[in-house]
Amino acid sequence: MEQFLSAVFAGTASGSIYALVALGLVLVWRGAGVINFAQMGQAMFSTYVASTLIMHEYSYWFAFFVALIVGTTLGAIVDLLVMRPLSGKRGSAMLASPAMRATVPVIASLGILGILQSAAGMIWAAEERGFPAPVSTLGLSIGGTVMPFTAFDLFVIGIVLVTLFITTVFFQKTGMGLAMRASALNPEVARLSGIRTSSVRTLSWAISGAASSLAGLLVTPSANLSPNSLDLILIIGFTATVIGGLDSLPGGVLGGFILGLLISFVNVYRSPSDIFLAILIFLLIVLLVRPQGLLGSKEVRRV
Amino acid sequence: MFKRLQTGNALKAILFFWVIFYLGKVFDAYNQGQLSVVLMYFIGILSITFLTGLSGQISLGQGALMAIGGYTCALGILNLGLNYWQSIIFAVLASLVAGWILGVTAARLSGPYLAGTTLVIALAIPSLANRFESVFGGDVGLSVDFGNPPQWLNNLIGEIGFEQWQLFATLPFASIALYIALNLFKSRTGRSWRAVRDHEIAASLAGINVQRMKIFTFVVASGFAGLAGAMYGLRGIVGPSVYPISLSLALLTGAVLGGLRSIEGAFIGAVVVVFLPDLIEKVTGNWELAPQIGNFLPAMVSSLLLILTVVLNPAGVAGALHHRKPRHK
Numbered sequence: 001m002e003q004f005l006s007a008v009f010a011g012t013a014s015g016s017i018y019a020l021v022a023l024g025l026v027l028v029w030r031g032a033g034v035i036n037f038a039q040m041g042q043a044m045f046s047t048y049v050a051s052t053l054i055m056h057e058y059s060y061w062f063a064f065f066v067a068l069i070v071g072t073t074l075g076a077i078v079d080l081l082v083m084r085p086l087s088g089k090r091g092s093a094m095l096a097s098p099a100m101r102a103t104v105p106v107i108a109s110l111g112i113l114g115i116l117q118s119a120a121g122m123i124w125a126a127e128e129r130g131f132p133a134p135v136s137t138l139g140l141s142i143g144g145t146v147m148p149f150t151a152f153d154l155f156v157i158g159i160v161l162v163t164l165f166i167t168t169v170f171f172q173k174t175g176m177g178l179a180m181r182a183s184a185l186n187p188e189v190a191r192l193s194g195i196r197t198s199s200v201r202t203l204s205w206a207i208s209g210a211a212s213s214l215a216g217l218l219v220t221p222s223a224n225l226s227p228n229s230l231d232l233i234l235i236i237g238f239t240a241t242v243i244g245g246l247d248s249l250p251g252g253v254l255g256g257f258i259l260g261l262l263i264s265f266v267n268v269y270r271s272p273s274d275i276f277l278a279i280l281i282f283l284l285i286v287l288l289v290r291p292q293g294l295l296g297s298k299e300v301r302r303v
Numbered sequence: 304m305f306k307r308l309q310t311g312n313a314l315k316a317i318l319f320f321w322v323i324f325y326l327g328k329v330f331d332a333y334n335q336g337q338l339s340v341v342l343m344y345f346i347g348i349l350s351i352t353f354l355t356g357l358s359g360q361i362s363l364g365q366g367a368l369m370a371i372g373g374y375t376c377a378l379g380i381l382n383l384g385l386n387y388w389q390s391i392i393f394a395v396l397a398s399l400v401a402g403w404i405l406g407v408t409a410a411r412l413s414g415p416y417l418a419g420t421t422l423v424i425a426l427a428i429p430s431l432a433n434r435f436e437s438v439f440g441g442d443v444g445l446s447v448d449f450g451n452p453p454q455w456l457n458n459l460i461g462e463i464g465f466e467q468w469q470l471f472a473t474l475p476f477a478s479i480a481l482y483i484a485l486n487l488f489k490s491r492t493g494r495s496w497r498a499v500r501d502h503e504i505a506a507s508l509a510g511i512n513v514q515r516m517k518i519f520t521f522v523v524a525s526g527f528a529g530l531a532g533a534m535y536g537l538r539g540i541v542g543p544s545v546y547p548i549s550l551s552l553a554l555l556t557g558a559v560l561g562g563l564r565s566i567e568g569a570f571i572g573a574v575v576v577v578f579l580p581d582l583i584e585k586v587t588g589n590w591e592l593a594p595q596i597g598n599f600l601p602a603m604v605s606s607l608l609l610i611l612t613v614v615l616n617p618a619g620v621a622g623a624l625h626h627r628k629p630r631h632k
Binding site for chain 2: 029035082085086089092095097098099100102103104106107108110111112113114115117118119121122125231235238239241242246273274275276277279280283284287288291292293
């Protein structure tokens with residue numbers, strides 16, 4: 001029973017981080033039609049900045065907010081320097097078909113990932129670093145009994161839930177959120193009704209950058225920080241969006257929690273080396289039943 | 304499939320064979336080894352040229368298909384007692400089957416969904432090596448090689464070094480792969496792939512069975528990847544560390560840099576990916592860079608080139624060379 005509970009809690013905590021990663025990916029996919037494989041590269045970079053600040057004796061929370069700002073800025077820079085010029089090339093023969101329009105930006109984002117990782121390696125010498133947690137990562141004890149979860153688990157789950165709540169309110173209740181939803185739904189019509197779709201697109205890159213740098217800050221205390229340390233988190237987060245449906249924010253979040261629990265249970269009841277096999281099997285089952293993901297909307301084909 | 308086998312293609316493949324053979328005789332041992340890796344990458348990149356460039360499907364898991372080829376080849380040598388020629392062919396057959404299975408599963412998926420699935424496959428397949436450690440040798444892997452050069456070849460061209468034999472054993476397969484690729488490119492199949500890539504619905508209205516074409520692309524691409532992987536493993540070891548995700552990404556980088564839509568592009572891309580680190584080291588050798596900068600410089604340069612190519616010249620080096628000749632795509 002205790003094993004079961006600790007698997008549930010560990011799974012929920014890591015699942016909430018995957019949900020955050022998935023949130024960032026879905027935001028950019030809906031806003032710009034791009035899968036951003038550089039996303040956790042951006043997060044790795046901003047977490048290194050935070051870690052350097054902490055090493056120079058700044059407080060955790062100062063470093064935390066600086067990292068969020070760096071992540072937001074990096075997101076916007078990626079859009080302005082690479083993705084916007086790329087989307088201006090839609091007329092070229094290479095980008096003429098929808099298949100290639102989905103493929104080429106993925107390749108560009110892999111290039112950005114490479115640049116961020118090698119830059120981090122050059123600046124921080126690729127040394128593995130620990131990263132502090134703001135609260136204890138030992139089993140929480142209440143009234144003498146040790147609980148199957150840590151204060152840090154609760155912290156992660158809490159902060160992610162708050163983020164998800166703010167995002168939902170932002171999209172449902174604010175004018176900017178409305179503009180973003182409109183541009184995602186139909187850029188042409190949005191532009192005609194006076195929305196600056198290119199600025200809205202940059203904004204979704206920026207918000208996605210913030211979400212992913214938050215994910216980086218939350219995941220690094222349980223693993224060491226190195227230029228490649230967040231690659232797996234990205235792959236799992238991306239799988240979560242594919243499972244949940246790429247164009248659905250709740251879908252991505254749901255996928256994140258499902259995968260977190262799946263990984264945690266395989267880890268506890270089988271062995272860590274079976275994790276990717278389990279993910280693959282689960283992914284294939286979901287996609288065979290629903291090729292557009294659990295909550296994704298079916299692609300409408302027009303001639 | 305090949306209604307007219309063009310003699311021009313055979314001539315090109317034979318010319319390719321002799322040029323590389325000649326280079327293999329003049330290069331030093333290190334560069335002979337590098338050149339043989341170029342050939343292996345060339346075949347691997349061709350599989351991306353077909354899958355992504357011609358048919359418009361992205362795969363981030365070509366390394367896993369290479370691993371399937373590599374492991375089959377190694378098991379053929381170690382357990383079935385085949386020699387390396389036979390077991391490379393055995394590996395290609397196994398990869399064709401794997402490609403068919405993957406194709407049947409993946410043909411319904413497109414774009415990001417396909418990218419995600421292939422990425423997870425790239426992680427899951429190598430983890431099988433640990434799952435069935437007694438067969439696949441776990442993290443250490445299986446050790447295999449090309450064996451020794453036959454005596455008649457030694458008599459014919461003089462004593463053959465280790466790297467040189469690696470090159471000469473790879474070369475016939477690379478030439479055959481080139482010949483098949485050249486023919487496929489111009490065949491009815493190649494045209495159907497392009498049609499599917501450019502407009503699925505229009506292609507199906509023109510009588511092309513889109514699903515079947517997509518599956519067939521996976522089968523062909525997987526055959527090429529399996530061949531590349533088998534030879535890549537024969538350099539010494541077949542193990543999870545030989546076929547990491549970064550291998551899949553290096554192949555994709557090469558494909559894009561050279562030009563996603565042409566065979567010349569695949570070769571140029573392979574040359575760039577393999578020789579770029581050497582070139583950078585040669586250029587920066589006297590600059591006394593800090594080791595941490597020197598270590599990451601090749602990755603930095605190739606990533607920069609990748610982005611610049613995608614944004615400024617998506618057709619790659621080969622596309623830029625072709626630019627003058629007006630051709631319909």
